[in-house]
Amino acid sequence: MKICRGVVAVLLLVVVLATGAVAQEGGKKVQRSHNPRLIGTAVLVNLVYVPTRLMLVAVGGFLGGFAGFITLGDGAAARSIWGLTDGSAVITPEMLEGTEEFHFSAYD
Numbered sequence: 001m002k003i004c005r006g007v008v009a010v011l012l013l014v015v016v017l018a019t020g021a022v023a024q025e026g027g028k029k030v031q032r033s034h035n036p037r038l039i040g041t042a043v044l045v046n047l048v049y050v051p052t053r054l055m056l057v058a059v060g061g062f063l064g065g066f067a068g069f070i071t072l073g074d075g076a077a078a079r080s081i082w083g084l085t086d087g088s089a090v091i092t093p094e095m096l097e098g099t100e101e102f103h104f105s106a107y108d
Contacts, residue, residue: 038093045091053089060085083107 060081068078086106094100 035093038096042091042093042096045096049091050089053087057085 064078064081064085067081068074071077083106087103088095091102092100095102
Protein backbone atom coordinates (compact mmCIF):
# COMPACT_ATOMS: atom_id res chain seq x y z
CA MET A 1 0.00 0.00 0.00
CA LYS A 2 2.83 2.39 0.84
CA ILE A 3 4.50 1.60 -2.49
CA CYS A 4 1.30 2.33 -4.37
CA ARG A 5 0.93 5.71 -2.63
CA GLY A 6 4.53 6.55 -3.40
CA VAL A 7 4.12 5.69 -7.09
CA VAL A 8 0.95 7.80 -7.34
CA ALA A 9 2.69 10.72 -5.61
CA VAL A 10 5.68 10.52 -7.97
CA LEU A 11 3.43 10.31 -11.04
CA LEU A 12 1.41 13.27 -9.85
CA LEU A 13 4.58 15.28 -9.27
CA VAL A 14 5.85 14.42 -12.76
CA VAL A 15 2.57 15.49 -14.35
CA VAL A 16 2.51 18.80 -12.46
CA LEU A 17 6.12 19.62 -13.33
CA ALA A 18 5.69 18.59 -16.98
CA THR A 19 2.64 20.79 -17.49
CA GLY A 20 4.43 23.71 -15.86
CA ALA A 21 7.38 23.26 -18.22
CA VAL A 22 5.09 23.15 -21.26
CA ALA A 23 3.34 26.32 -20.09
CA GLN A 24 6.67 28.14 -19.83
CA GLU A 25 7.74 27.20 -23.35
CA GLY A 26 5.27 29.67 -24.89
CA GLY A 27 7.30 32.62 -23.70
CA LYS A 28 4.53 35.07 -24.53
CA LYS A 29 4.63 38.39 -22.78
CA VAL A 30 1.53 39.43 -20.94
CA GLN A 31 0.13 42.59 -22.44
CA ARG A 32 -2.21 44.68 -20.41
CA SER A 33 -5.09 46.03 -22.36
CA HIS A 34 -5.65 48.94 -19.98
CA ASN A 35 -3.90 50.99 -17.41
CA PRO A 36 -4.58 49.43 -14.00
CA ARG A 37 -5.50 52.88 -12.71
CA LEU A 38 -8.33 53.08 -15.26
CA ILE A 39 -9.62 49.67 -14.22
CA GLY A 40 -9.59 50.69 -10.54
CA THR A 41 -11.33 53.95 -11.36
CA ALA A 42 -14.00 52.10 -13.36
CA VAL A 43 -14.61 49.76 -10.42
CA LEU A 44 -14.93 52.66 -7.95
CA VAL A 45 -17.23 54.63 -10.25
CA ASN A 46 -19.39 51.54 -10.81
CA LEU A 47 -19.84 51.13 -7.05
CA VAL A 48 -21.97 54.28 -7.19
CA TYR A 49 -23.25 54.11 -10.78
CA VAL A 50 -24.61 50.55 -10.86
CA PRO A 51 -26.95 50.84 -7.83
CA THR A 52 -28.14 54.22 -9.10
CA ARG A 53 -28.70 52.75 -12.55
CA LEU A 54 -30.53 49.75 -11.08
CA MET A 55 -32.94 52.05 -9.24
CA LEU A 56 -33.52 54.09 -12.40
CA VAL A 57 -34.26 50.96 -14.42
CA ALA A 58 -36.65 49.65 -11.76
CA VAL A 59 -38.55 52.94 -11.54
CA GLY A 60 -38.52 53.36 -15.33
CA GLY A 61 -39.83 49.84 -15.83
CA PHE A 62 -42.65 50.42 -13.41
CA LEU A 63 -43.56 53.84 -14.81
CA GLY A 64 -43.41 52.57 -18.40
CA GLY A 65 -45.72 49.71 -17.56
CA PHE A 66 -48.03 52.03 -15.69
CA ALA A 67 -48.09 54.47 -18.64
CA GLY A 68 -48.94 51.59 -20.96
CA PHE A 69 -51.73 50.53 -18.62
CA ILE A 70 -53.18 54.03 -18.21
CA THR A 71 -53.14 54.66 -21.98
CA LEU A 72 -54.93 51.34 -22.58
CA GLY A 73 -51.95 49.48 -24.02
CA ASP A 74 -50.32 52.25 -26.03
CA GLY A 75 -46.85 50.82 -26.64
CA ALA A 76 -45.42 54.15 -27.77
CA ALA A 77 -46.19 55.74 -24.41
CA ALA A 78 -44.50 52.91 -22.55
CA ARG A 79 -41.48 52.87 -24.90
CA SER A 80 -41.00 56.61 -24.50
CA ILE A 81 -40.47 56.07 -20.77
CA TRP A 82 -38.51 52.83 -21.23
CA GLY A 83 -36.13 54.74 -23.51
CA LEU A 84 -34.86 56.50 -20.41
CA THR A 85 -33.64 53.16 -19.10
CA ASP A 86 -31.72 52.19 -22.25
CA GLY A 87 -28.08 52.99 -21.90
CA SER A 88 -24.78 51.77 -20.58
CA ALA A 89 -25.28 49.29 -17.77
CA VAL A 90 -21.73 49.71 -16.43
CA ILE A 91 -18.86 52.09 -16.98
CA THR A 92 -15.89 50.42 -18.65
CA PRO A 93 -12.25 51.52 -18.86
CA GLU A 94 -12.81 52.19 -22.57
CA MET A 95 -15.45 54.77 -21.65
CA LEU A 96 -13.03 56.47 -19.27
CA GLU A 97 -10.36 56.53 -21.99
CA GLY A 98 -12.82 58.03 -24.44
CA THR A 99 -12.56 55.22 -27.00
CA GLU A 100 -16.12 54.02 -26.31
CA GLU A 101 -19.18 56.22 -25.97
CA PHE A 102 -21.16 56.45 -22.77
CA HIS A 103 -24.95 56.59 -23.10
CA PHE A 104 -27.04 57.25 -20.02
CA SER A 105 -30.31 56.85 -21.93
CA ALA A 106 -31.53 56.26 -25.45
CA TYR A 107 -32.14 59.98 -25.82
CA ASP A 108 -28.48 61.07 -25.45
